[in-house]
Amino acid sequence: MCPSQxxxxxxxxxxxxxxxxxxxxxxxxxRFSTKQKNSFLLGMADGLEKAIPxxxxxxxxxxxxxxxxxxxxxxxxRLMLDTKRLTGVVKAIRTVAAFRDPVGRILTTTxxxxxxxxxxxxxxxxxxxxxYESRPNVTADAASLCLKAGNASILRGGKEAIHSxxxxxxxxxxxxxxAGLPDSAIQVIPMIDREAIRILTRMDKxxxxxxxxxxxxxxxxxxxxxxxxxxxHAAGICHVYVDKKADLGVAEKIAINSKCQRPGVCNAMETLxxxxxxxxxxxxxxxxxxxxxxxxxxGDAETCRLISSAKEVTEQDWRTEYLDFILSIRxxxxxxxxxxxxxxxxxxxxxxxxxxxxxxSDRFLREVDSAVVYVNASTRFTDGGEFGMGAEIxxxxxxxxxxxxxxxxxxxxxxxxxxxxxxIRE
Amino acid sequence: MCPSQxxxxxxxxxxxxxxxxxxxxxxxxxRFSTKQKNSFLLGMADGLEKAIPxxxxxxxxxxxxxxxxxxxxxxxxRLMLDTKRLTGVVKAIRTVAAFRDPVGRILTTTxxxxxxxxxxxxxxxxxxxxxYESRPNVTADAASLCLKAGNASILRGGKEAIHSxxxxxxxxxxxxxxAGLPDSAIQVIPMIDREAIRILTRMDKxxxxxxxxxxxxxxxxxxxxxxxxxxxHAAGICHVYVDKKADLGVAEKIAINSKCQRPGVCNAMETLxxxxxxxxxxxxxxxxxxxxxxxxxxGDAETCRLISSAKEVTEQDWRTEYLDFILSIRxxxxxxxxxxxxxxxxxxxxxxxxxxxxxxSDRFLREVDSAVVYVNASTRFTDGGEFGMGAEIxxxxxxxxxxxxxxxxxxxxxxxxxxxxxxIRE
Numbered sequence: 056m057c058p059s060q061x062x063x064x065x066x067x068x069x070x071x072x073x074x075x076x077x078x079x080x081x082x083x084x085x086r087f088s089t090k091q092k093n094s095f096l097l098g099m100a101d102g103l104e105k106a107i108p109x110x111x112x113x114x115x116x117x118x119x120x121x122x123x124x125x126x127x128x129x130x131x132x133r134l135m136l137d138t139k140r141l142t143g144v145v146k147a148i149r150t151v152a153a154f155r156d157p158v159g160r161i162l163t164t165t166x167x168x169x170x171x172x173x174x175x176x177x178x179x180x181x182x183x184x185x186x187y188e189s190r191p192n193v194t195a196d197a198a199s200l201c202l203k204a205g206n207a208s209i210l211r212g213g214k215e216a217i218h219s220x221x222x223x224x225x226x227x228x229x230x231x232x233x234a235g236l237p238d239s240a241i242q243v244i245p246m247i248d249r250e251a252i253r254i255l256t257r258m259d260k261x262x263x264x265x266x267x268x269x270x271x272x273x274x275x276x277x278x279x280x281x282x283x284x285x286x287x288h289a290a291g292i293c294h295v296y297v298d299k300k301a302d303l304g305v306a307e308k309i310a311i312n313s314k315c316q317r318p319g320v321c322n323a324m325e326t327l328x329x330x331x332x333x334x335x336x337x338x339x340x341x342x343x344x345x346x347x348x349x350x351x352x353x354g355d356a357e358t359c360r361l362i363s364s365a366k367e368v369t370e371q372d373w374r375t376e377y378l379d380f381i382l383s384i385r386x387x388x389x390x391x392x393x394x395x396x397x398x399x400x401x402x403x404x405x406x407x408x409x410x411x412x413x414x415x416s417d418r419f420l421r422e423v424d425s426a427v428v429y430v431n432a433s434t435r436f437t438d439g440g441e442f443g444m445g446a447e448i449x450x451x452x453x454x455x456x457x458x459x460x461x462x463x464x465x466x467x468x469x470x471x472x473x474x475x476x477x478x479i480r481e
Numbered sequence: 482m483c484p485s486q487x488x489x490x491x492x493x494x495x496x497x498x499x500x501x502x503x504x505x506x507x508x509x510x511x512r513f514s515t516k517q518k519n520s521f522l523l524g525m526a527d528g529l530e531k532a533i534p535x536x537x538x539x540x541x542x543x544x545x546x547x548x549x550x551x552x553x554x555x556x557x558x559r560l561m562l563d564t565k566r567l568t569g570v571v572k573a574i575r576t577v578a579a580f581r582d583p584v585g586r587i588l589t590t591t592x593x594x595x596x597x598x599x600x601x602x603x604x605x606x607x608x609x610x611x612x613y614e615s616r617p618n619v620t621a622d623a624a625s626l627c628l629k630a631g632n633a634s635i636l637r638g639g640k641e642a643i644h645s646x647x648x649x650x651x652x653x654x655x656x657x658x659x660a661g662l663p664d665s666a667i668q669v670i671p672m673i674d675r676e677a678i679r680i681l682t683r684m685d686k687x688x689x690x691x692x693x694x695x696x697x698x699x700x701x702x703x704x705x706x707x708x709x710x711x712x713x714h715a716a717g718i719c720h721v722y723v724d725k726k727a728d729l730g731v732a733e734k735i736a737i738n739s740k741c742q743r744p745g746v747c748n749a750m751e752t753l754x755x756x757x758x759x760x761x762x763x764x765x766x767x768x769x770x771x772x773x774x775x776x777x778x779x780g781d782a783e784t785c786r787l788i789s790s791a792k793e794v795t796e797q798d799w800r801t802e803y804l805d806f807i808l809s810i811r812x813x814x815x816x817x818x819x820x821x822x823x824x825x826x827x828x829x830x831x832x833x834x835x836x837x838x839x840x841x842s843d844r845f846l847r848e849v850d851s852a853v854v855y856v857n858a859s860t861r862f863t864d865g866g867e868f869g870m871g872a873e874i875x876x877x878x879x880x881x882x883x884x885x886x887x888x889x890x891x892x893x894x895x896x897x898x899x900x901x902x903x904x905i906r907e
Contacts, residue, residue, distance in 0.1 A: 426896060
């Protein structure tokens with residue numbers, strides 16, 4: 056979109072124009088072959104590679120802005136791009152080009168007694184909007200995954216990354232267009248107004264799905280008043296339950312990995328539940344290991360008795376996604392109490408039971424209503440790459456359409472294609 | 482829910498209590514075996530069969546009310562129950578009991594290089610709310626389909642059918658409970674306040690999916706301000722396009738069937754598009770056949786020239802779901818113009834091309850973005866039964882989760898079940 060054409064439009068008019076253009080682009084994209092889409096992706100990768108100096112310049116502006124507004128070091132690190140990171144992003148786009156095309160898969164075929172052939176075929180969703188925070192690499196990742204699935208994308212990143220996001224999108228479009236990519240196939244919203252989100256979520260005429268990725272406030276801003284279907288990527292309050300029949304060596308390994316391997320992500324453990332029969336032999340040793348890893352522990356009375364460094368847990372802790380080296384711990388009376396705790400406080404993301412008892416694990420797997428349920432493995436595996444999807448747009452905490460890791464297949468919908476030779480209904 | 486316990490609660494409190502109870506019931510339902518669920522269904526069928534006189538009495542109240550408030554004869558007919566209709570409903574519940582269980586299907590299995598086994602398994606959605614109009618048989622149909630898929634249901638029918646709906650639900654629950662069905666597995670909202678819909682659609686803590694089935698006003702009332710994911714069952718503005726290479730005999734048969742076999746349903750044709758090259762040989766003959774069937778025709782200038790009884794069509798006609806013996810007709814220059822018309826005015830429900838030309842049909846099937854696209858068959862086949870799904874909860878006009886006929890499989894979601902032996906992420 057050329058700024059000189061839009062300067063006399065309201066925010067709503069500008070966004071609607073973006074929507075109209077995205078819809079048009081999506082119709083064109085749905086017609087391209089796999090080969091054509093892949094050549095667009097390779098063009099986009101080339102475009103971004105060429106534009107690395109330009110993107111770094113834009114990123115420097117965002118970094119300056121971030122420092123001036125007092126962003127934390129963690130957030131500045133997320134915002135920061137360098138040649139190495141951008142080269143990684145370019146490589147990721149080329150990897151997406153190499154994936155199989157999720158469009159055109161024949162999901163089911165039915166031949167009816169009257170001779171009708173009914174095929175359920177994967178097709179692009181159409182126009183997908185992604186609303187996300189800070190990390191500017193999401194702009195390229197999301198745009199390339201959407202494009203591979205034949206969708207036009209409308210991207211709305213955080214305002215602190217606006218220069219980086221716009222520069223990346225421009226580079227992608229320039230490279231893509233050289234390979235024939237239609238106009239407006241990828242659009243970054245240039246307006247940082249918060250109001251833009253509200254308008255976007257009501258544009259059900261032009262947008263088929265919105266994927267918000269972020270914290271509670273972002274999800275709420277998207278959800279409230281929305282008319283477009285939303286696939287939420289919200290909090291992960293993940294549990295590991297150490298059953299009375301657990302292999303305690305395995306339990307310790309899984310607990311440490313689920314908490315410490317990368318605490319700032321949604322599939323990290325936030326609460327550990329331990330059966331009372333093994334608490335005494337398990338918790339003191341685990342406590343030592345976690346102290347060494349500088350994990351702050353917050354436990355119930357029994358936990359505090361067994362781990363001297365643990366602080367007293369509050370009701371609010373059970374509901375908190377720390378995303379940090381902090382862990383809530385509770386000693387439970389039974390498997391039932393563990394399941395009940397997860398039902399009450401969990402976010403239905405990823406939960407694990409450690410046990411050698413098949414009856415206990417079967418009950419846990421069946422009764423815990425989460426996107427991913429594990430027996431004897433770290434919750435950290437909830438990830439598109441680890442699931443063999445190749446890539447992911449995120450982790451859905453919703454139940455409909457996509458649940459858990461959301462990969463290329465989940466960026467498609469389907470249509471029924473019916474072949475007849477004159478059948479009519481009697 | 483016992484009215485004496487709730488009389489001092491606000492509408493919101495009452496609905497929240499129903500939500501809490503439905504959530505509880507859904508957890509219990511998720512644990513039952515196929516055999517147990519089927520015995521609940523057979524109990525429900527028995528319960529309704531026994532209660533036929535009670536339901537007829539309740540229905541008589543609704544019919545009296547309907548006559549007093551001046552409901553049309555068509556609506557009164559939809560509202561009316563008699564022994565034959567109720568016996569049909571009872572039989573339908575027994576048929577649902579005989580269907581295969583959609584829960585527990587293993588959708589995919591992946592074994593990862595690290596030894597993790599990842600199964601994607603169909604599970605109940607949880608709590609499903611259905612909001613519908615007039616026909617009280619929907620109460621039993623929706624409740625039994627939801628139950629078969631392991632879901633608790635909250636049902637909200639039209640206020641004109643409130644006595645019938647409550648009596649049916651009570652009969653189902655009594656019969657079901659005799660077979661062990663948990664409390665609150667099926668609940669009809671007893672309050673007719675319009676406000677109840679607004680509250681319901683914001684209860685995302687207790688309700689996982691809402692399916693509104695009805696006209697524009699109902700869909701809007703559900704959609705506006707909703708927080709619960711919605712699967713819309715909205716208008717069907719379906720098209721038949723007669724291509725220049727159509728078999729005109731087949732085209733006539735399909736056009737008549739799509740329009741006349743049952744005009745009051747969403748998969749009936751509302752607009753006929755005819756290629757200019759065949760208009761002269763096709764339209765006059767079709768016009769005669771439709772006049773005989775008392776179909777009012779509204780056409781563009783060329784149609785009016787070829788069919789003398791046709792009236793002039795308006796822009797608004799192209800956007801109208803008549804649900805009646807009325808048909809809009811347009812003569813188009815090309816396949817592109819036909820596709821463009823459907824894109825502009827259609828509702829992405831069911832659209833058909835009649836042609837012997839594979840290139841034309843392939844383009845139509847690919848480029849028309851509708852739930853069901855047909856070549857050489859009546860649009861009237863968009864139906865769960867006709868698609869071999871056994872039954873349907875309705876026809877989704879949304880793109881995510883369910884699109885087109887929504888059967889038992891679409892009343893389930895999935896979870897990933899991961900088996901490990903101590904795997905951690907490196």
